[in-house]
Amino acid sequence: MSFDLEPGSALLVVGPSGSGKSTLALALAGLIPNEIPATVSGQLALDGREIRELGPVGVAARVGLVLQDPSAQLVMDRVEDDVAFGLENRAWAPSAMRDRVPDALAGVGLGGLERRRSRRLSGGQQQRLALAGALAPRPGLLILDEPTANLDPGGTAALMAALTELHGSRTTTIVLIEHRVDQAWPLADLILALDADGQQLDAGPPAAVAARSGARMAAAGTWLPTALERELAGSRPLTESAAGSLGAGGPSGSDGTSRPGTPIRGAEVVRATDLRFAFELGRPVVRDVSLAATEGERIALVGANGSGKSTLGRLLVGLLRPDRGTVTLDGADPARLAAADLARRAGYVFQDPERQFLAERVEDEVTLGLTPAEVARVPELMSRLSLPLDRFGERSPYRLSGGEQRRLSLACILIRRPRVLVLDEPTFGQDRNGYTSLLEILREHLDQGACLIAATHDERFVRDVADRAIELDEGWVFSDGPVDQWAPAVSGATGEPAAPAESARS
Amino acid sequence: MITARLEPSDSQLDSLLGRASPLVKLGISLAWLVGLAITLEPRPPLALATIAFAAGITVGGIRPRILLGAVAPLWLAAVGIGTFNALFSVSNVDPAAAELLRLGPIRLTIEGVTNGVALALRVVAIGCVGAVFALTTDPTRLTDSLVQQGRMPARFAYGALAAYGAIPRFGEDLATLRQARRIRGLGGSWHPRLLVGLLVLAIRHGDRMALSMDARAFGSGPRTRYREVRWQLLDLALAVVSAVLLAAALWLGVAR
C-alpha cells in the first residue's frame, strides 16, 4: 500500500477484520519493528525521514497513539500525572508542563479532574484521558486504533467532538482506524480502504472513494456510512453478505434495519427479583433490579459505561452471587448449579474476549468441554465466523486481531446452543461480514426458542436484533419496554463524570 | 482490605508522616530493623512497637481501627516464631540452663522462653513499623522520592509503578477466569491452570502498557519532573527524633 498525508489532514483507515489495520497503526507509531519484532518491507517515512532511521526516540517525539483498551493506557495513578508522563519523558520544562496539562485536559472535556484517580474514571473518560496524554506533547501525527470500541454513545460523541476540534485547528495529522464509520467519515479528508488480505483497495477523498469503490468495499466486508449503505442498497443489489441484518427470514425485507420475525413467546426462563450487588462495600453497581425473560425474547441491555450491564449479565447466569434478591434460571438458582449443569442451561460471552480464553490453541479453545456431537459442528461454525480451522486452528487465541478474538469467544458459547444466551458487547470490532454472520447464526438459534440478553452500546445491533430494551442508569433500571419505544439516551455526551463521588486531593 | 492499602486516605497522606520524604521513612525503618536485629532483649522491641503504633495514630493520621486491622495478622506470626524459638532453643539442651518445664522429651528453659518472647516482640515491632510506613506513603510519591532523592534509575522505578497500578486488575482477571471456566462447564474452581492464565493476562497487559509508554517516549532520554520531592526540615527532624528513640530503646535493653 502507499499513500501520502498532508500535515493537518485526517486519514480514515477502513478494512475487514484481520486486514492489518492495527499492525499498520503500530508501524506508523514506530513500534514495529523497533520494539516489536517483525519482518517489514517497504518504506515508511515521517516528515520525509525513514521511520527506522528515526528510531523509537525520534518517532515517539512526533507521534501520539491511542489504542482500544483505555485501562491499559493509564500509567500513573492521578489524572494530571498521567497526562504529564509523556511531557516528562520528552524533557519539557516544569513550568511548561504545568501550563500544558490543564490545557490538554480541558481540550478533551476533562477539565477540573486533575487530582482524580485515573483508574476510577469511567471507560469513556479514561479514553479521553488517553487522548489528552497523547496530545499533550503536541505530536505532529496522532494515531487512533478503534478508540471508541468500548465507549457508550455519549463517550463516543465526546471523543469525536474532541477530535473534530483538533482537526479544525489543523495542528495535528490524524490517522483514525474504525469499523463503524458514521461519525468518523465526515471528519476524514482521505480514506484508505484495505481488503481482506491487507492490500490497498482504494485511497482518496471520501466522496471519490465511495463512488469508485463503495460496492467493492462493502463486498470485502467494510462498513460504509449508513446513508451511503442505503444508497448502494437502493441502486443495485449488494452481494448477499452485504445485505446485512437477520431480515432474510423476517417479514420486512433487507434494508438493514429489519428484525427477525415475530418472536415465539414461551415459558419464562430467567427471573430476577430485587437484585442488588456491590463489588465494594457501600458502592452498589446493581440496585433493586427486577426483570423476567421468556423463551424467544431478545433483550438489549443498554446504558452508559459503568451503568452495571456486565455485572447484571453475570448475575443473571449465576457467575456472581447477588448481595440481595434472587435469580432463577429455569427454576433453579444459577449460582448454586454445578458447573456442567449451568453450562448446559446458559451461555455467557464476556466483554473482554482475552480474559475468557482458557486454552493455548484456537481449536482447543472452541472445543473445550464439548460433547462429541457439538465438536462435529465446530468446523462449520468457525468457517461461518471467518475463522476456518485449517487457517486458525493451530494459532494462539492471544495472537488474533481484536475482531477475530471477539468471534472466537462468541463461537465458544454459540456452539453449545444454550437456552439462555447472555452476550456482552457481541459486535464490537466486527466488520460487516462478521456482523452479518453473527446475526444469521443468532437467528437460527433464537428461532428455536432460546432467550437472548445482550449488553451493548451498538444501536444498530439493538434495532436489528432486540425486541425489548432495558436501559440501566447507575445500576437502576431506567426504562424497560419494546425497542420501538426506546430512544437512545445521549446522557454522558457532555462527559460529566459518572464515577461515584471521590475526594479530590490537592 | 486490599483497597484500603492501595488507596491510602487523605488524612494519612496529609499527616506529618505522610508529608515526610518516603526515602527518609524507608531509611528510618531499615535503621530500626537493624537495631532490632542486634538485640535479644524483650524491652527494645516492645518499646519500638509501641512508639511506631502511637506515631501511626497521632502524627501518621491513621485511624486506630485501620492500623489495628493492618497489624492483626501479626499476633499469630509472632506467637509462631516465639514458640519455634522457645521449643528449639539452644539453651534447651544446655544442662546448665534453668529448667522451666519438662514434657516428656521436651524441655523448656527460662532462657529459651525469654528469647522466644523477645523474638516474638521483634516480629511485632517490625510489622508495626512496616504497617505505619505503608499506610502513610503514596506509591507515586515513594517512586518520585526513590528516583529524585535516592537516584534509582527512572525507567525501572516508573515501570514498576505502572505495574503496581495493575493490581486491582489481577483480581478481576482471576474472577473472570474462574467464571469463564464455570460457564464452560469445567469444575474445580481453584484449578492450578488459573496461575498460568493469570500470568498470561498479566503479561498481555504488561505488553500493552509498555506499548503505551513507548508511544509516550518513555526512556527516550533525559527526563524532567512534574512532581518535585524536596528535602524539608521535617525530614531532618524526623531522622533525628527516630535515631534518638532507637538509641533510647536499645539502651532499655542493656540497662539493668
Next chain:
Amino acid sequence: MTTTFDSPVLSAGPDTRWRTRDIVIAAVIGVAFGVVFWAWGVIWNGPLEVALAFAPPLKDLGYAVWLVPAVLAPLIIRKPGAALFAEMVAAGVSAFLGSVWGVDTLLSGFVQGAAAELVFAFALYRSWAFPVLAMAAVASAAAAWIHDWALYYADAALEIQVVRGVAMAISAVVIVAGGSLALHRSLKRAGVLEGFPD
C-alpha cells in the same frame, strides 16, 4: 526504491539493553508474585502456622514460593538484573499490601534476588538449563536461610537450622526451578512470549 529488512535479530550473546517491554514485564511478574506473596503470607501465618505448630520445619517445604520471581523473571527476560529487580518488586509490593515482615521484606527480597542473580551472572546469562535454575534457586534459598537465622531464629539450635535449610533447598529445587520451567513452557505455548529469547 523498496528496501527490505528484518528486525534486529536476537544475537547469540546476551543482549543487555532493557527495552521498555522487558522492564514492564519483569515488573508485572514481580507485582503479580507480590500479590501471591501477600496471599501466601496470610496462609503461612494463619492456617499453616496452626496446622504445623508442632512440626515447624515442614512449613519450610513451602518456603520457596517466596523465591519464584527471582528465577521466573530472568528465565523470561534474560537480562542481567532481572532476578534482583523482579524479586525486589515482589517483596516491595507484598510489604506495601501488608506483610507481617514489614520493611524487612525488602531486605529479604534483596538477598534472595541478589543470590540468584549471582548464579546467573556466573553462567554469563547464557545457560538457562535446569541445573543452572536449580542452583540459582538453592542459592536464593540459602541467602534466605541465613537472613532468617539472624533475624527470626536467632536462638534456635543448629540441628533445627539444618533441618530447615534442607527443607528450603528441596522446596527451592522443586517449586522454584521446576515450577518456573513449567510456567515458562506454558507461557511460551500460549504465544505470549513472542519477542523474548527462547
